[in-house]
Amino acid sequence: MAMEKIRTIAVIGAGAMGSQIAMLCALAGFKTYLQDISETSLQKALDSLKFQMSRRVEKKRITETEYKMAFARMHLTTDLAEAVGTSDFIVEAIVEKLEEKRQLFAKLDELAPKHAILATNSSTIVNSKIATATSRPDKVCNMHFFNPPLKMDLVEVVTGPETSEETARTAVKLVKKLGKTPILLRKEISGFIANRLLGAMNREALSLLEQGIATHEEIDLAAREALGHPMGPFALMDMTGLDVNYYVQLQQYEESGDPLLKPSRILQEKFEKGELGRKSGKGFYTY
Numbered sequence: 001m002a003m004e005k006i007r008t009i010a011v012i013g014a015g016a017m018g019s020q021i022a023m024l025c026a027l028a029g030f031k032t033y034l035q036d037i038s039e040t041s042l043q044k045a046l047d048s049l050k051f052q053m054s055r056r057v058e059k060k061r062i063t064e065t066e067y068k069m070a071f072a073r074m075h076l077t078t079d080l081a082e083a084v085g086t087s088d089f090i091v092e093a094i095v096e097k098l099e100e101k102r103q104l105f106a107k108l109d110e111l112a113p114k115h116a117i118l119a120t121n122s123s124t125i126v127n128s129k130i131a132t133a134t135s136r137p138d139k140v141c142n143m144h145f146f147n148p149p150l151k152m153d154l155v156e157v158v159t160g161p162e163t164s165e166e167t168a169r170t171a172v173k174l175v176k177k178l179g180k181t182p183i184l185l186r187k188e189i190s191g192f193i194a195n196r197l198l199g200a201m202n203r204e205a206l207s208l209l210e211q212g213i214a215t216h217e218e219i220d221l222a223a224r225e226a227l228g229h230p231m232g233p234f235a236l237m238d239m240t241g242l243d244v245n246y247y248v249q250l251q252q253y254e255e256s257g258d259p260l261l262k263p264s265r266i267l268q269e270k271f272e273k274g275e276l277g278r279k280s281g282k283g284f285y286t287y
Contacts, residue, residue, distance in 0.1 A: 003173035010087040018093030019045035020149040035083035096247040102133040109134035119143035126188040128160035137162035205233040206264040234284040238277035246271040
């Protein structure tokens with residue numbers, strides 16, 4: 001599937017990641033479907049996007065015409081067949097659980113045109129574990145956006161053992177068309193590049209907290225003031241969601257069997273309490 005032939009893109013999952021990825025596609029001129037099983041989630045996504053885009057109009061980052069045209073290109077639906085039936089490129093952005101992704105990709109394989117590329121936005125699960133649920137592993141890749149996609153510039157494109165050169169090339173070109181900067185990983189590794197670096201920092205930060213070395217506020221302060229990070233590891237985990245962080249660590253632990261990668265006690269406790277960060281109003285900080 002050549003980049004020049006992509007006209008319609010579907011994004012599956014209307015959470016913060018999926019909705020903003022869909023907005024990027026609509027802004028770039030593509031007919032865009034945003035699909036979710038929940039009508040409530042779709043409405044929430046639409047309200048959030050309208051607020052964010054109106055702010056961009058106010059700040060003169062986009063024009064009123066660009067705003068209107070982008071929303072005119074976006075179609076929200078709970079019908080998976082409607083979303084992917086005529087799509088040339090599909091981005092999955094659902095929960096970070098392997099079995100649920102495999103079930104979805106099996107459905108996408110049945111419903112999407114044979115030429116369509118199927119990309120997962122997974123930040124941890126390599127696409128080869130998902131591609132075997134389809135009859136087109138050569139057209140499956142990771143296309144990992146960072147949170148929040150509208151602001152973050154980098155996108156990691158990851159090829160699996162069976163990902164074709166054309167699929168990788170098309171995904172990289174699409175990232176550029178969306179106004180983002182791609183890096184191409186030609187070899188699979190769980191967590192890719194950025195999240196492996198971030199994961200090492202998060203594990204150390206959680207260990208320091210569990211040992212009582214310092215408070216989470218002090219650890220965040222050290223990251224900001226001594227290392228120049230825009231936010232500390234605990235504030236960042238709250239922003240991305242402690243459930244996301246928990247699932248990522250659990251996936252890496254189950255995949256490797258390495259006890260050092262097992263989710264920390266504090267992280268597991270907060271996950272079980274529903275203290276998931278900004279999305280729930282409380283995580284390491286209260287919002």
